[in-house]
Amino acid sequence: MSEIPFRIAATDGAARTGALVFPRGEIRTPAFMPVGTAATVKAMYAGQVRETGADVVLGNVYHLMLRPGAERVAELGGLHRFMNWPHPILTDSGGFQVMSLSSLRKLDKDGVTFKSHIDGSTHRLTPERSVEIQRLLGADVTMQFDECVRLPAPPAEVERAMRLSLAWAERSKAAFGTPQGRALFGIVQGGDAPDLRKASARALVDIGFDGYAIGGLAVGEPQHVMLAMLEETTPELPAGRPRYLMGVGSPDDLLKSVARGVDMFDCVMPTRAGRHGQAFTRFGKLNLKNARHADDPRPLDPESPCPAARDYSRAYLHHLVKSGEILGMMLLTWANLDYYQRLMEGARAAIAAGRFADYAAETTAGWEAGDR
Numbered sequence: 001m002s003e004i005p006f007r008i009a010a011t012d013g014a015a016r017t018g019a020l021v022f023p024r025g026e027i028r029t030p031a032f033m034p035v036g037t038a039a040t041v042k043a044m045y046a047g048q049v050r051e052t053g054a055d056v057v058l059g060n061v062y063h064l065m066l067r068p069g070a071e072r073v074a075e076l077g078g079l080h081r082f083m084n085w086p087h088p089i090l091t092d093s094g095g096f097q098v099m100s101l102s103s104l105r106k107l108d109k110d111g112v113t114f115k116s117h118i119d120g121s122t123h124r125l126t127p128e129r130s131v132e133i134q135r136l137l138g139a140d141v142t143m144q145f146d147e148c149v150r151l152p153a154p155p156a157e158v159e160r161a162m163r164l165s166l167a168w169a170e171r172s173k174a175a176f177g178t179p180q181g182r183a184l185f186g187i188v189q190g191g192d193a194p195d196l197r198k199a200s201a202r203a204l205v206d207i208g209f210d211g212y213a214i215g216g217l218a219v220g221e222p223q224h225v226m227l228a229m230l231e232e233t234t235p236e237l238p239a240g241r242p243r244y245l246m247g248v249g250s251p252d253d254l255l256k257s258v259a260r261g262v263d264m265f266d267c268v269m270p271t272r273a274g275r276h277g278q279a280f281t282r283f284g285k286l287n288l289k290n291a292r293h294a295d296d297p298r299p300l301d302p303e304s305p306c307p308a309a310r311d312y313s314r315a316y317l318h319h320l321v322k323s324g325e326i327l328g329m330m331l332l333t334w335a336n337l338d339y340y341q342r343l344m345e346g347a348r349a350a351i352a353a354g355r356f357a358d359y360a361a362e363t364t365a366g367w368e369a370g371d372r
């Protein structure tokens with residue numbers, strides 16, 4: 001098993017706060033991990049991402065194997081050097097992106113063959129190749145190669161993908177070996193079927209991983225189904241290892257999932273919404289394209305320590321967004337990532353103080369109170 005320590009400093013109900021300790025630094029949990037698809041957190045430079053409070057960013061096998069190529073990144077010193085991010089990096093294993101981005105793909109029990117969405121060239125991913133690519137990139141956290149099905153799906157299809165992912169979990173672990181200072185996470189599948197979720201979690205624990213991701217969610221199911229699957233799954237996972245809910249989510253999703261024992265999150269929402277003119281604030285979500293902001297001299301949040309949220313009027317942000325100005329994307333991405341990091345920072349402090357339920361209630365009330 002891993003020599004990557006996961007120190008749990010406090011618990012509050014099922015919620016935990018602590019830190020994963022890597023040679024490149026620690027990941028404070030609960031943690032939000034900004035998505036860095038093409039070796040960049042879009043519209044942000046690396047130091048700015050760090051200033052928002054991020055301890056770790058995500059990379060991706062699918063995108064980087066297609067462009068610029070895993071061997072090329074390795075030749076250039078690895079992904080940390082390439083993107084000037086000296087802190088931990090978690091890389092996703094590519095299967096999910098193949099199914100959601102590439103055309104003409106053929107999945108078999110051994111792996112997946114697919115055409116690049118960039119130039120139509122043919123590629124193949126197997127558990128072994130995915131783990132090798134993540135090694136070439138230099139990932140601190142490697143994800144097993146898995147198959148995620150969209151919901152709703154027939155139970156037989158969900159079970160087939162869950163069992164295939166377990167076979168690929170074994171092969172991913174065998175290919176990973178025991179590299180010093182690096183972690184390998186298994187991924188729980190099983191769709192919206194409690195018995196399949198429990199079987200998947202128990203089998204992964206028997207194989208043994210440094211951390212456990214909960215996959216196959218945030219794929220179209222209602223929030224209550226996602227939360228119900230968390231309640232079925234986290235009790236089957238070892239309390240002393242981190243849990244990572246993949247692709248989640250909104251601020252409300254994060255608080256409700258932290259309350260159910262999740263430690264790590266990734267989501268394109270704060271960065272994608274920022275590029276589309278939407279801002280996450282203590283008062284709820286604002287769409288700066290809306291004409292009601294055209295004459296509003298107030299910033300997003302005058303009490304925010306983030307310059308993007310404090311030093312620019314909503315009228316100006318509205319103007320930038322309506323004009324399609326690059327600065328609009330930059331400022332709203334910055335403000336959103338800062339908001340997500342502060343949301344997690346507040347959660348960590350509230351858990352340590354034994355008041356997470358109050359924190360979640362106060363934060364949710366702020367969103368509902370809406371704009372002042």
Ligand SMILES: CNc1nc2c(CCNCc3ccccc3)c3nc(N)[nH]c(=O)c3cc2[nH]1
Pocket residue numbers: 035036037058059060091092093094095096143146147148187214215216217218219246247248266
């Ligand atoms: C949005 N909902 C959602 N996302 C899911 C992902 C991808 C998580 N994001 C990784 C990423 C990394 C870099 C760049 C872009 C994305 C999954 N990944 C895997 N391997 N397995 C899943 O079951 C799985 C389920 C998901 N649901």
